[in-house]
Amino acid sequence: MSVRPVLIKNAKLIDPAKDKVADGAILFDEKILDVGAVTSAPDGAEIIDAGGAHVAPGLIDMRVVIGEPGAEHKETFKSAGRAAAAGGVTTLVMMPNTTPVIDDQSLVDFVIRRAPERTGGVRILPAAALTKHLDGALMTEIGLLAEAGAVFFSNGDKPVADSRMLRRALAYATAFNALIAHRPEDPHLAEGGVMHEGELAARLGLPGIPAAAEHIMLERDLRLAELTGGRLLVDMLSSARSLESLARAKKAGVRVNASVSVHHLVLNENDVDGYRTFAKLSPPLRSEDDRVALCGAVSDGLIDVIVSGHDPRPAEDKRLPFEEAAPGAVGLETLLAGALSLHHKGEAPLNTIIRAMTLKPAEILNLPQGRLAKGAPADIIEIDIGAPFKLDSETLRSKSKNTPFDDKLLQGKVKRTFVAGRAVFGT
């Protein structure tokens, strides 16, 4: 079934392979047919005048928790798909911490078969568990799961404490060139902690998680990646000190990439003040110095990827005393606006920000998307990057509304979203 060609003209093109925005147009059906100075469109093509709005590749969000299967009250393929489309996310990687845990070929197969019928077009790629039942003891069938379509292997929010286990998994994965995503957090140092360890935590009387919990585990992970030659994705950095280790490892040729959640680029520990559980995240929001350093690392490319860290939590998990509340925030619909705030505040260049949500994830996951190039899949978004709005969490399409951006002023709205040339959001 072919798609009616679309020409978006009078647009500002954000090509993530380039460093500057360029005026131009884009013509596509399922794939991008032409981009730049497009002079003609085939008969019957739909012509959209962007009126000077920006056009970029659809976003690839590498870290999304969905409640299906097992916790459909939090999020389903359908609700996540709607939220993603509205947020300009055309491809999302689904984390394996579902019920049951995605640690078996048949469950990878379930996601690959089931999700596309439900998401309204948004692409869902499964990540598989790194260890059986995520219990950190025995590795999963990395080879068979990769063949079934798992795009990387992750232990979700449970770091693997056993260094020998992670060493073996990293080594074993090299046979399949499989990517291992790992949360750098020493589980013993972090145990019981609910926010960044520091003066504010002390005043609030809340147990803290020191930045060292991240730094120590990150050092270990980087050494293991170096030892084994394995491909490591550092999953959601939060602190400045970690960046020194990351930079050193990258310079030494360790096969490592790193991600950061959009919340850690925009918010800091002060957003927790008042015991606001919606700002309770894992890893925790850290100091302003940490936030500024993370933005710098995105700007200079040290941090490769910005993720939403989408983690839907229903009200009953959040409307609790701070220590008892679940960590996590939804982010599919606020990823773009949150990330664009770095552009508006002059903390990172626009093309670099978009690259961290398109081309970089595509390269890491070996996907053809994420490019404004002839022949690439026509996953396209049209955005008004300056459009201001005040976020009302009740308008979110996610089943869960737990966002720390509630009532915040943001800029950047998605006008249209296309997946493989088909409009999935907008008029």
Place this chain on the structure above:
Amino acid sequence: MAQRPTGVGKSEPRSSPVRFRHKHLLAIADLDRFEIESLLDRAEAFAPLAEKKIKKLDTLRGRTLINLFFENSTRTQSSFELAGKRMGADVVNMSVKSSSVAKGETLIDTATTLNAMRPDLLVVRHGSSGAAELLSQKVDCAVINAGDGKHEHPTQALLDAFTIRERLGTIEGLIIAICGDIAHSRVARSNVALLTMLGAQVRLIGPPTLMPPGAERWGATVFHDMRQGLKGADVVMMLRVQRERMDGGFFPSTREFFWFYGLDDDKLKHAKPGALVMHPGPMNRGVEIDSSVADNPNVSLIETQVRMGVAVRMAVLEALAETGANEGAA
């Protein structure tokens, strides 16, 4: 092929190969190419004996061979027992179960006790690397390493080489793929040393977790993709995967292991047409090898290996007995 000496009876003198210059057989790494070929030549003379009605010689008459096995083994122990008996030696089997180790006797205590019994040949298998060498320092007789930990299993490598030589005429220039759990395999270590010495191109195939660090510096090429590694191979040597390595420690499951590293007809197609398959036994069918391959008489040398094992061990016993005899006379 070298001229096959026919005389195997006591009355028929046969051309005597070069005298073996080692007191013990502990590791292939101790031998040179000349010594190995000389051992294989000896084995060639013994191979036809198994087909004769009377299989017994008197070369080792009056000598005592002790089989000292700290690890369970059916085929290696019976192979040495048979080799010793066919050479005319008195054979004593001692299985030292872990329980007697628990009684507190150390390996050296055991060695001292045995030495007092004045054996001529001591065949030892032990779960610790270097155990055979330690024993050899504490006894007066010849020690044959029948497998020490993850170190060496020299008679297995000799019988593997002998089997290949008997079937293909030479080892020089062959591509030989050794597949599976290389890291924990004494058979692999002995075979890499021996086969490369005889001029074969050795490839090691297995998951990274079962590949010892630095294996690429053994003189072999390392592959993690079995189909790639098998390309053009003349011989495919499978290794046994130990039960305790399964289930998630070194690899996720036997199912996944078989899918990527188990030898079946499909993977074997990537080797040279007519490639031969070997396995030191005992096999895990459906884990490292499929029955359709293991039981195919056109490709499988597995039974031949067992048959050749006795001849090779007779050759080793003879060579070491000569050394001992000459030393005693001196």
